[in-house]
Amino acid sequence: MSLKSSYDYIIVGGGLAGLLLGWELKKRNKPFVIFSNDQPASSSVAAGTWNPIAFRQMIPTWRAQEMIDKMLEVYSEIETVLDTQLLKMIDVEKVLANEQEIDFWKTQAVTDISKDFLKSEPHVINIKGEERYAGIVKQTGRLDLPEFVTLLRKYFADLGLLVNEDFDYNNISIKGEAVNYKDIQTDKILFAEGTYTSNNPYFNWLPFKSTKGDVLTIKSADLKVDKIRKKNIFILPIGNDVYKVGATYDWGDKSWEPSEKGKAEILEKFEKISDCTYEIIDHKAGIRPASHDRRPFIGEHPKHKNLLIFNGLGSKGVFLGPLLAQEFCSFLIGGGEIHPEVSIIRCFKKYWKEA
Ligand SMILES: Cc1cc2nc3c(=O)[nH]c(=O)nc-3n(C[C@H](O)[C@H](O)[C@H](O)COP(=O)(O)OP(=O)(O)OC[C@H]3O[C@@H](n4cnc5c(N)ncnc54)[C@H](O)[C@@H]3O)c2cc1C
Incomplete structure (x- = not known):
C-alpha cells in the first residue's frame, strides 16, 4: 500500500x-x-466480556451506564458496516459464597445506584450436587x-x-x-x-502495571452453563459446547507464552464452580495494558x-x-x-x- x-x-x-x-x-x-x-x-x-459491577461493594463501576450506552451504540455501528454480529448480550451469574454475600446482594440490588444492574433475588444453582445461590448482573455480555x-x-x-x-x-x-x-x-x-x-x-x-492473563478454551457436553458464570474466574459459553475459561492475573511474568502455572490455576478454580467432563482445546495468554x-x-x-x-x-x-x-x-x-x-x-x- x-x-x-x-x-x-x-x-x-x-x-x-x-x-x-x-x-x-x-x-x-x-x-x-x-x-x-x-x-x-x-x-x-481477550474473552471480550464486560461487567458494570464492582463486586466487592456491589455498586456500578465508573460511569457504568454511560459506558454501556456508548458501547452498544458504537459496536452496533461497526457490526452494521462489517455486516456481521460480534456482540451478544449474556447475563453474568455471580456465584455467591455464603449467607452474608446473599444478604448483601439483596440489600444492594434495591438501592437506586445499583438497581438497574442487579436482579434483586438471587436464584438457586446446582454445583456438584450442592444448592448454591447466584445473582444476575444485568446489561452484560461479550464482544468477540x-x-x-x-x-x-x-x-x-x-x-x-x-x-x-x-x-x-x-x-x-x-x-x-x-x-x-x-x-x-x-x-x-x-x-x-x-x-x-x-x-x-x-x-x-x-x-x-501490566498484567499477564492466561485463558483456556474447553469443550464439554455436560457443563450446561448458559450465562457468564463468575466466581474468581469466569466461564463464558460461546456455543456448540465450547467455553472460554479464565483468566489469571499475574503481575510478575511478562512473557506472552501460555504458562502451565496459569493453566493449573484456572482449572483449580473452574472445578470449584463446575462439575463436568471436559477437554482443553486451546490455551492462550496475553498482557493487559493496565495502569x-x-x-x-x-x-x-x-x-x-x-x-x-x-x-x-x-x-x-x-x-x-x-x-x-x-x-x-x-x-x-x-x-x-x-x-x-x-x-x-x-x-x-x-x-x-x-x-
Ligand atoms: C487473558 C486476557 C483476557 C482479557 N479479557 C478481557 C475481557 O473479557 N474484556 C475486556 O474488556 N478486556 C479483556 N482483556 C483486556 C483487553 O485485551 C484490553 O483492554 C484491550 O484489548 C487493549 O487493547 P489495546 O489496543 O490497548 O492493546 P493491544 O490489543 O495489545 O494492541 C496493541 C497493538 O499495537 C501494536 N503495536 C505496538 N507497538 C507498535 C509499533 N511500534 N508499530 C506498530 N504496531 C505496534 C501491537 O502489535 C498490537 O497490535 C483481556 C486481556 C487478556 C490478556
Whole structure:
C-alpha cells in the first residue's frame, strides 16, 4: 500500500484502542493512517466480556451506564458496516459464597445506584450436587474481540487506512506545530500500542502495571452453563459446547507464552464452580495494558503537544474503549475535554522528568 505525504493523524497500534480511534476519526472525515505490526496483541486473546459491577461493594463501576450506552451504540455501528454480529448480550451469574454475600446482594440490588444492574433475588444453582445461590448482573455480555480486531483491521486496510508495518520511533521529527514521520507530515501522532508503550521513548515513563492473563478454551457436553458464570474466574459459553475459561492475573511474568502455572490455576478454580467432563482445546495468554491506578492513560505529552497517548484500557477495554475514544476524538478536533480521571496530567508531577 502506498502512503500519502500527509495525514491529519497517524495512529500507532491496531488493537482495540487504535481501531476505535480510527473508527471515530473516520466518522468525522479526518484523514488518518494506522500503523500496526504483527506482535501479539492483548485484543487478540481477550474473552471480550464486560461487567458494570464492582463486586466487592456491589455498586456500578465508573460511569457504568454511560459506558454501556456508548458501547452498544458504537459496536452496533461497526457490526452494521462489517455486516456481521460480534456482540451478544449474556447475563453474568455471580456465584455467591455464603449467607452474608446473599444478604448483601439483596440489600444492594434495591438501592437506586445499583438497581438497574442487579436482579434483586438471587436464584438457586446446582454445583456438584450442592444448592448454591447466584445473582444476575444485568446489561452484560461479550464482544468477540479477536474477530472484531481481525475484521476491522481488514476493513481499514482495504480502504488504505491501515498499514501492516512496524512504526519506528527513531523516524519521528518534531518541527514546531508539525510533526513528521519519515516523509509523512502529520498534525498529531496518537500512540495506542498497548503494553508495547514500554518501547516508546515519549511515553515509557507512565506507570503501567501490566498484567499477564492466561485463558483456556474447553469443550464439554455436560457443563450446561448458559450465562457468564463468575466466581474468581469466569466461564463464558460461546456455543456448540465450547467455553472460554479464565483468566489469571499475574503481575510478575511478562512473557506472552501460555504458562502451565496459569493453566493449573484456572482449572483449580473452574472445578470449584463446575462439575463436568471436559477437554482443553486451546490455551492462550496475553498482557493487559493496565495502569498503576486502574484508570486509562489519555492525553498530550507534557512537552510535545502533537504526540498523544490513548492506552491503559487494562482488563476493561471493551467497556471503556468506545466512550473514551469518542471523548478523546472530540478533544483532538476541538470542543471536548479529557476526563481528569483518565488524563495523564495526573501523572506529570510524580512520574515525568524532562530529559
Ligand atoms: C487473558 C486476557 C483476557 C482479557 N479479557 C478481557 C475481557 O473479557 N474484556 C475486556 O474488556 N478486556 C479483556 N482483556 C483486556 C483487553 O485485551 C484490553 O483492554 C484491550 O484489548 C487493549 O487493547 P489495546 O489496543 O490497548 O492493546 P493491544 O490489543 O495489545 O494492541 C496493541 C497493538 O499495537 C501494536 N503495536 C505496538 N507497538 C507498535 C509499533 N511500534 N508499530 C506498530 N504496531 C505496534 C501491537 O502489535 C498490537 O497490535 C483481556 C486481556 C487478556 C490478556
